[in-house]
Amino acid sequence: MDLKYKNVASVYDLVYEARTEDVEFYVAQAAKAAPRRLAEFGCGTGRVTLKLAERLPDTHIVAVDMDADEIEVLDDSLRAEGIDTVETRCELIQSFRADDVDVAIAPFRVFQHVLTLAELEACLKQVARSMRPGGLFFFDLFNPSIPLMAKTGLTASQVFNDDEGHRIERVVNVNDRDYFRQTQLIEEDYKVTTPEGETYDLHWHYHTRYYFLGEVLPLIQRAGFEVIRVDSDYKGTPHGEGDYPGDLVFHLARA
Template sequence: MDLKYKNVASVYDLVYEARTEDVEFYLQQVAKANPSHLAEFGCGTGRVTLELAQRLPHTQITAVDMDADEVQVLDDALRARGISSVRTRCELIQHFEGHDVDMAIAPFRVFQHVLDLGELENCLRQVSSSMRPGGRFVFDLFNPSIPLLSKTGVIASQVFKDDDGYRVERRVTVNDRDYFRQTQLIEEDYTVTTPDGQSYDLHWHYQTRWYFLGEVIPLLQRSGFDIDRIDSDYKGTPYGEGDYPGDLVFHLVSK
């Protein structure tokens, strides 16, 4: 059977197609900086990348992600749309090498997949070393919700339908929190039903770490960045003035 959704990476765009606020935010930030070479870390399937490439065709984009399945989805989309301004690289951020990046972004809480402070600092140093002095680096993290950190179990149960008649049931469960290491196991389980009524399951289990603002700021300063500002949302609300818990949106300048 020729399945439309062969793995979790192929379902990603259906699940997150309604998430557009951060896409518009990053488009505005990149358009304002007008870089000749942009690096996007944690590009995934290209939710942000493709919009950037289509609206800013003269910007060369290097799109980096460690998940080969997601990079393949992006590569297929780039070919289908005839986009040649994007180069993809399947690798860890810690291994990225470059020296001519004018601007870097890391959308949708990419660094929360880095599980300890030492590795996060390594990532930030690698990003900094790839950038020209005065380059802009913008990324976001989820501001930890203290009430939610006390809860485990099912945190989301959703149903998605696409134009081809597929039905996707998604269930997200949080288990095995380690409050010393600030990590948690997230289990995403999908049941896909084809247009002719056949069903099959997909699974994606992974760990994330939550970061508090006070532990991130020293890493940024040691890694070669000046902090321009920190917002609590994508509208430019200064940290501490937005709705709780909101996000941590960092605007940095490379030294």
């Protein structure tokens, strides 16, 4: 059987190819700072990384992710495009070691995968330790939606078709909510149909945590960052304005 999509990481770029607003934001912020060295935490398959490398050819980019399958996809893309300015690392944020990063980013709600306040504080402190004083750090989180917190079960049902005739049906369910710990189980299930009509399934089930602004700000400050501003979207709308629930988009500076 044709197994072009052997795991969820290999279908990720197809699923998220229409999501570009956050990519443009991170690339624009990095380009404005013109860093010598940039660290991207939670790089995944390189949705942001590849655009950064294209826009910043003189910047050394360290792309970090804990998922070996996603790093493999990114490595393949880097080789295919002949990019040699990106260093990939498969590791946890807490184990990242550097002290000369000028700009750091953690796109697409990476910290939602961090399930406790203590763990989040440890991540933020490690990012701070890796940076030069005055360095800039940008990341985003969900702004928790009160209506969505009351809903369980199906949250998305989508169909994607690639240029080779594969059909990918994606179903996302949210279950196992823990309102004390602010966690939930995300169940992403995919049915892949090959051009020949054969089918197979892929699954990615994981827990995430939602964070409120008031509990994140003290952790940011204790980690050694100053808050420049917090926006509710990638266009610069201040938090508390714009469409609800929006996002929490953080602009920080290393103290």
